[in-house]
Amino acid sequence: MTQTVLVLNSGSSSLKYQLVDPTSGQSVAGGIVERIGESTGSATHQWGESETVRDAPVPDHGAALRLVLDLFDETGPSLADAGITAVGHRVVHGGAVFTEPTPVDDDVVTAVRDLIPLAPLHNPAAVKGIEVARELLSHLPHVAVFDTAFFAPLPAAAATYALDRKVTAEHGIRRYGFHGTSHGFVSSAVTAHPAVVAKLAAEGRGPETLRQVVLHLGNGASASAVLGGRPVDTSMGFTPLEGLVMGTRPGDVDPGIVFHLVRAGMSAPDVDTLLNKQSGLLGMSGVNDMREVRKLADSGDADARLALEVYLHRLRKYVGAYAAVLGGIDVLTFTAGVGENDHRVRSGVVRDLKFLGLSIDPAANEARSDEARVVSMTPGPRDGSEPLAALRQGQEPPVETPLVMVVPTNEELAIARQTMELVEGS
Ligand SMILES: Nc1ncnc2c1ncn2[C@@H]1O[C@H](COP(=O)(O)OP(=O)(O)O)[C@@H](O)[C@H]1O
Ligand SMILES: CC(=O)OP(=O)(O)O
Ligand SMILES: [Mg+2]
Numbered sequence: 001m002t003q004t005v006l007v008l009n010s011g012s013s014s015l016k017y018q019l020v021d022p023t024s025g026q027s028v029a030g031g032i033v034e035r036i037g038e039s040t041g042s043a044t045h046q047w048g049e050s051e052t053v054r055d056a057p058v059p060d061h062g063a064a065l066r067l068v069l070d071l072f073d074e075t076g077p078s079l080a081d082a083g084i085t086a087v088g089h090r091v092v093h094g095g096a097v098f099t100e101p102t103p104v105d106d107d108v109v110t111a112v113r114d115l116i117p118l119a120p121l122h123n124p125a126a127v128k129g130i131e132v133a134r135e136l137l138s139h140l141p142h143v144a145v146f147d148t149a150f151f152a153p154l155p156a157a158a159a160t161y162a163l164d165r166k167v168t169a170e171h172g173i174r175r176y177g178f179h180g181t182s183h184g185f186v187s188s189a190v191t192a193h194p195a196v197v198a199k200l201a202a203e204g205r206g207p208e209t210l211r212q213v214v215l216h217l218g219n220g221a222s223a224s225a226v227l228g229g230r231p232v233d234t235s236m237g238f239t240p241l242e243g244l245v246m247g248t249r250p251g252d253v254d255p256g257i258v259f260h261l262v263r264a265g266m267s268a269p270d271v272d273t274l275l276n277k278q279s280g281l282l283g284m285s286g287v288n289d290m291r292e293v294r295k296l297a298d299s300g301d302a303d304a305r306l307a308l309e310v311y312l313h314r315l316r317k318y319v320g321a322y323a324a325v326l327g328g329i330d331v332l333t334f335t336a337g338v339g340e341n342d343h344r345v346r347s348g349v350v351r352d353l354k355f356l357g358l359s360i361d362p363a364a365n366e367a368r369s370d371e372a373r374v375v376s377m378t379p380g381p382r383d384g385s386e387p388l389a390a391l392r393q394g395q396e397p398p399v400e401t402p403l404v405m406v407v408p409t410n411e412e413l414a415i416a417r418q419t420m421e422l423v424e425g426s
Contacts, residue, residue, distance in 0.1 A: 003083050004028055005416035006140075008065070008133060009090040010125035011219075013037060015064040019082055020416035027412070029077055033064040036125075045071040061128035069136060086141045088419030089130050090181065090411060092122035092240065094146030096172050101149070101418040103426070104130055104142035112144065118239050119178075121276050143419040150180030151224075151231050158233040158325075175242075177234035179216045179336075183224040185414040186214050186335045186407045191229060195374045195403060196331060203400055211326040213319055216409065217345065218336035219247040219288070223315075225322035233325050235318055241275055244318065245311045247288035250279040252314070281307050290338045290345070312348045319349065323356050329402045332358060335409040346375065350404055357402050369406075376404035 002021050009016040018030035029047035041058035044051065045068070052075045058064045072079045089104065093115045102108055109130055116123045126144075134142055151159075159175045161168060168174065177183075190196055191207050200207060208228035216222050221244040225233040235243025235251070243251045253275070261271050274283075282288035284307035285296060296304035323329045334346050343365045350360045358376065365375040 002028075003085045003420070005086050005088050005419045006079070006084050006137070007088045007090070007412040007415045007419070008129050009411060009415075010061050010122075010129035012121040012125060015061055015068065015125075015129065016412070017068055018412035018416070019077070019079075019084070020413055022413070022416040022420040025410075025413055028082065029072070030412070031068070031071070033058055033067060036061060036064050043067050043071060045075060047076055050075065061125045062132040065129060065132045065136065084137075084140060086143055086419050086423045087133055087137055088415040089126060089133070089142060089144050090147065090415055091126045091130075091144045092147045092178055093119035093176065094144075094148040095176070096174070098144065098146045099149050099152035101143050101145045101422045103422065104134065104144050108144060109134075118176075120272065122240065141423050143422050145181060145415045145418050147178040147180045148176040150184040151175070151177030151234055154231055154234065161238070173238055175234065175237045177222070177224070177231065178236040178240045179218075179220065179222045179224075180231075181411045181414045181418075182216050182335060182409040183214050183222070183226070183231065183234070185411065186216070186333055186409050187212050187224070187226045187229060189372055189407050190214075190331050190333050190405060193372055193405070193407075195405075199330070199403065211328055211330045212333065213322045213326070213329055213331075214333045214335065215244075215315065215319075215339055215349070216336045217244070217315075217334065217338035217342075220249065221246045221251075221336070221338070223318040223322065225325045227326055233322060245307075245314050246280040247290075248277050248280045248282045250275060250283065281311065284310060290342055294342070294344070308348075312345070315345075315349045316352055319353060319358075320356070329356055329358070330400075331403045331405055333405045333407050335407050340406055340408050346404070346406070350376075357400075358404055359401075360404060370408055372405065372407040374403050374405050376402070 004019050004021050007018045007020055013036050015033040015036065019028040021028060031043065031045040033043040035041045036058045037060060039057055041056055043054040052071060058067060091112055095115045097111055109127060112123055113127050130142065154175060154177060161173055163173060190212055191210055200210065210228055212226040214224045214226060220240055223235040223244060224231055241249050245251045258271055262268060281293050285293050285304040287293055293304050293307055297308050319332060338345055346365055347360045350358045361375060361377045
């Protein structure tokens with residue numbers, strides 16, 4: 001019988017789930033419960049060709065999981081017959097404690113709960129999801145897979161904040177980095193991609209020299225610099241607030257703004273809410289979904305246009321910074337909801353980075369596909385396209401022209417694989 005893993009990805013207001021066969025990589029069934037805690041909730045469950053939608057308020061992540069198990073019961077596939085070997089849970093913050101996938105016991109739940117102040121949007125949902133899943137699926141092993149784990153080996157120069165060393169030691173302050181499951185999955189997929197394998201072979205180099213920048217642009221967004229498969233820098237920090245502009249978070253801000261606001265009478269919890277829930281695209285334009293920001297900008301809304309400019313400016317800055325950190329870029333990759341779907345964000349980032357040799361092939365960039373693919377100009381003259389060489393006074397482009405790629409992330413599959421590995425190895 002096929003063995004499967006049930007993967008639960010508890011977000012701040014959603015629960016995404018997949019029943020995955022980690023060996024084939026196939027998703028058997030899955031879905032999402034959205035707007036948890038709001039007055040209008042909704043669940044969408046997919047199995048094969050069938051899709052079931054339930055609209056009803058869902059008070060918390062426990063209720064969301066109960067609803068998901070009911071949907072499996074009512075519409076299939078039957079979880080009893082699905083050959084489930086384990087449940088894999090995405091946990092955003094693992095702190096300094098968790099750097100590997102970890103079997104869940106009571107102490108692990110307590111430790112994840114203790115980390116809530118460092119990931120206030122994400123860890124509460126993970127705790128709730130784990131508690132209810134352990135209760136309802138008590139016969140199965142549960143494994144926690146941490147967003148921070150991939151970044152545990154960050155070099156000290158990238159991980160250390162230039163603060164008083166006694167304070168950083170006492171409070172465990174360092175750059176942890178997040179979306180690590182995605183950055184790990186995508187950077188491995190890039191390394192294995194035929195275009196990258198061919199590029200390295202043509203240049204006579206091994207994969208240990210591959211310099212990648214990965215842009216994970218979802219609701220939360222982060223960049224990473226990866227050398228030979230190992231992370232050397234990432235934009236999120238001690239918490240998932242730092243770095244790129246996100247749906248509701250500002251990314252980098254001057255910490256002096258926080259003190260100014262507190263001195264001006266705003267409470268610390270209000271500043272926390274401002275930074276986690278009322279900033280980023282939402283704060284600047286009134287909407288947090290990139291599709292809505294686009295609509296507003298296309299209709300001439302000045303705030304939405306500025307929000308897009310700020311978003312792109314920050315991305316270009318990080319790509320440039322990581323080119324410096326890596327000593328050059330071999331592959332720049334876009335992933336997650338915005339990165340995979342919004343070709344204008346991709347061209348907007350790359351447009352002004354020609355000095356790094358980066359380019360976009362408009363036809364490849366605008367074509368829709370669910371496959372990992374190259375969207376830059378291929379080195380060498382090509383029919384109908386203007387080769388990068390044109391930028392270099394008609395010279396042949398060098399073979400080391402960097403690639404720009406779009407690679408769909410699959411955090412659920414990565415979690416399923418790591419969960420299965422741990423369960424089978426124990
Ligand atoms: N076709 C699209 N064009 C632009 N943005 C899109 C498109 N499809 C999805 N997105 C963006 O992707 C975001 C969600 O990305 P996703 O990776 O699913 O985020 P998360 O896992 O953090 O919820 C949405 O907020 C939306 O802005
Ligand atoms: C860490 C983080 O920001 O996750 P998400 O993008 O799911 O909000
Ligand atoms: Mg995500």
